[in-house]
Amino acid sequence: MTQKTMHTSDFRPLDVQAIRGDFPIFSDTPPLAFLDSAASTQTPRPVVEAMDAYYDTYRSNIHRGIYRISEEATEQHENARKKLAHLINAPRTSQIVFTRNTTESINLVAYSWGSINISQGDEIVLTDLEHHSNLVPWQMLAQRTGATLRYLEITDQGLLDFTQLQDLLSEKTKLVAITHVSNVLGTINPIQSVIDAAHAAGAKVLIDAAQSVPHFHVDVQQLDCDFLAFSGHKMCGPTGVGVLYGKLDLLEEMPPFLGGGSMIRSVERDISTYADVPAKFEAGTPSIAEAIGLGAAADYITQAGLASIHVHEQELIKYAHDRLQDIEGITIYGPAPHQKAGVISFNIDGIHPHDVAGILDTHNIAIRAGHHCAQPLMKKLDVIATARASFYLYNTLEDVDRLYEALQKAQALMIRRKQ
Ligand code: C6P
Numbered sequence: 001m002t003q004k005t006m007h008t009s010d011f012r013p014l015d016v017q018a019i020r021g022d023f024p025i026f027s028d029t030p031p032l033a034f035l036d037s038a039a040s041t042q043t044p045r046p047v048v049e050a051m052d053a054y055y056d057t058y059r060s061n062i063h064r065g066i067y068r069i070s071e072e073a074t075e076q077h078e079n080a081r082k083k084l085a086h087l088i089n090a091p092r093t094s095q096i097v098f099t100r101n102t103t104e105s106i107n108l109v110a111y112s113w114g115s116i117n118i119s120q121g122d123e124i125v126l127t128d129l130e131h132h133s134n135l136v137p138w139q140m141l142a143q144r145t146g147a148t149l150r151y152l153e154i155t156d157q158g159l160l161d162f163t164q165l166q167d168l169l170s171e172k173t174k175l176v177a178i179t180h181v182s183n184v185l186g187t188i189n190p191i192q193s194v195i196d197a198a199h200a201a202g203a204k205v206l207i208d209a210a211q212s213v214p215h216f217h218v219d220v221q222q223l224d225c226d227f228l229a230f231s232g233h234k235m236c237g238p239t240g241v242g243v244l245y246g247k248l249d250l251l252e253e254m255p256p257f258l259g260g261g262s263m264i265r266s267v268e269r270d271i272s273t274y275a276d277v278p279a280k281f282e283a284g285t286p287s288i289a290e291a292i293g294l295g296a297a298a299d300y301i302t303q304a305g306l307a308s309i310h311v312h313e314q315e316l317i318k319y320a321h322d323r324l325q326d327i328e329g330i331t332i333y334g335p336a337p338h339q340k341a342g343v344i345s346f347n348i349d350g351i352h353p354h355d356v357a358g359i360l361d362t363h364n365i366a367i368r369a370g371h372h373c374a375q376p377l378m379k380k381l382d383v384i385a386t387a388r389a390s391f392y393l394y395n396t397l398e399d400v401d402r403l404y405e406a407l408q409k410a411q412a413l414m415i416r417r418k419q
Contacts, residue, residue, distance in 0.1 A: 011307040019304065020394050022046065033365040033399040038183050038211060038343050038390035040233045043293075047236055050296035051289045062288055063262060063279075077288055080295025081278075087298045088209075088228065089219040090245055097244040097251070097278040098291050102210040103133040105229035105244035106177070108281060109206055110137035112254040113227075117204075120146035123172040125203070127152040127160055128380050129182040129189070132373040134208040138177060147174070154380065158185040158334035165194070169201035176205045180212035184372045184386065185334030186317065186343030188212075195225055204250070210234055214301065214392070215341050216310040220245055232290065237297035241290035244281070251277040258283040301393070309393045313342035316391045316400060320344050323404040327411065333381055342391035345372075348407065351414045353387040359410040365402055 020026045022044035025034070034042060054076065058069040062077050078093075085093045099105045118124070124138050126149055142149050150168050155161050169176075176198040181188050195205045206227040212218050213228075214235035220228055227250070232241040246254075256263055256274055260283035265273040274280045301309065318337040321344065324330055329349030334340060347353060353369035360367055369387045371378045378384060389403055 011311060012305060014304060014308045014312045014393055016312070016394065016396055023394055026394065030364060033402045035365060035367045035389040035391065035395065035399060035403060037392035037395075038234070038388065039368050040239070041214065041236050041392050042394065043238065044236055044300055046300055047238065047293045047296045051238065051293040054289045054292050061285055073288060076292050076295075077286070080291045080298075083295040083298040084243055087302060088213060088245055089221050091221060092248060094277050095245055095248055095251065097246070097281045098286055099242045099244050100240055100287070101231040101233070101242035102208060102229045105242055106133055106206065106208065107137045108244055108257045109227050109229075109246070110141045112257045112281075113250060114141040114145070115255060116253070118145045118147045118174055121172060122147040122174045123150050123170070124148070125150050125152060125168050125173055125176040125198075127178050127189075128154045128377055129160070129179055129185065129187060130177070130374070130376070131179060131183055131208065131210070132375070133210075134177050134179055135376070158182070158187050159339065160187075160189055162193070165197055169197060169203065171202060173198070173201050173203040176203050177208070178205070179208040179210075180218070181215070181341045181343070182334070182377075183211050183343065184345050184374045184377055184388065186340035186345070187335055188339060188341055191225070192223060195223055199224070211341060211343070215306070215313060217306045226250055232294040232297060235297055236300050237294035238290045240287045241294045248277070251281070256280050256283065260284045304393055312393060313391050314338070316395055316397065317342050317344060319397055320389065320400045320403070323400055324407070327404070327407055329411075333386060343388065344390070345386040345388045347383060347386055348411060350418070351410065353385045355414065356387045356407070356410055359413060360403070360406050363402065363406040363409070365406055367403070
């Protein structure tokens with residue numbers, strides 16, 4: 001991570017046991033070792049309670065009702081927007097557009113910004129580390145417009161090969177769309193350098209922050225990125241709500257993505273005028289309880305301290321590397337632990353990663369196995385799938401020990417089965 005994105009001011013060691021007390025899912029004995037937070041995190045009580053309060057005491061639609069509980073729902077929904085703006089240091093609350101998830105946020109930009117800014121012969125630069133969500137929408141845009149996709153490749157260590165960047169950027173480059181953290185390798189990309197180089201070439205930059213905003217400080221003003229996308233369910237929030245941040249002038253000039261209620265100023269039989277941002281991009285009744293829950297999640301991780309979460313995950317990832325590399329026949333993908341967020345992908349010779357995940361499940365350990373929605377990266381790594389453990393603020397060194405011991409048992413079991 002660059003100095004600019006890493007704040008240390010809120011650092012204090014996490015009280016992991018107290019944090020775990022907020023998550024009822026860890027109250028069993030032995031507890032679930034949940035090592036799949038890169039897919040979706042668990043939900044703490046304050047987030048569930050914030051949503052329960054909406055359902056139990058003021059459930060109603062927003063921006064419509066002229067009665068008390070609808071006004072309260074509107075206020076809580078818009079308060080959540082303020083909390084999200086604060087989380088990423090957006091200059092204005094109106095720059096936070098609520099979407100369903102990272103995928104929808106990126107699609108919104110590809111359709112809306114793409115429709116007025118991309119045409120035949122233009123180039124969009126992506127990287128080998130992208131999740132399908134930051135790949136397929138650009139392929140679709142390129143197919144619609146005749147634009148070309150170009151790729152920044154990775155080195156054998158799983159780091160972006162910066163020697164290629166200047167050659168990729170030219171006056172044809174209209175956009176660089178890049179993940180902040182790889183969901184497969186955990187690589188933390190030095191996005192500040194990418195943003196600066198792209199801007200110098202006259203291109204805009206979209207950051208896929210699905211795996212960064214939940215885990216360390218991301219400051220959109222310092223980064224000066226043009227768009228940033230992330231999901232609520234990867235940061236202790238509920239499913240069904242995500243965020244698109246955009247620079248105000250870009251959002252203002254973009255046409256709407258979806259048409260319908262809430263996004264209009266006036267409607268006639270043949271023509272409509274549109275509301276200001278963010279309403280212009282929020283057609284129909286939104287995920288009200290979920291946005292309120294996401295606001296509570298932003299409070300929760302802010303109170304825990306994003307610098308503290310990052311340091312805790314660094315400790316876990318380093319320990320996981322140290323322990324897992326002892327396992328015979330293991331390949332750990334990606335760079336050294338200090339260049340990674342809390343994600344470790346691996347394969348063990350002779351055991352399919354799905355079998356690894358299945359056996360770990362019998363030990364009450366949840367990991368993910370598969371292509372992780374990053375098939376081009378799998379091809380680059382020359383594998384069809386990996387096993388992946390990922391950490392968050394509630395994980396412990398004991399979780400890593402249990403992973404290590406269960407992997408040893410899985411390996412012994414597979415050897416016995418083959419004899
Ligand atoms: N990665 C994983 O297990 P959605 O599904 O829209 O909330 O997030 C999509 C997405 C986009 N970018 C990155 C870097 C991601 O990691 C993800 C989601 C999950 O790795 C589910 S495939």
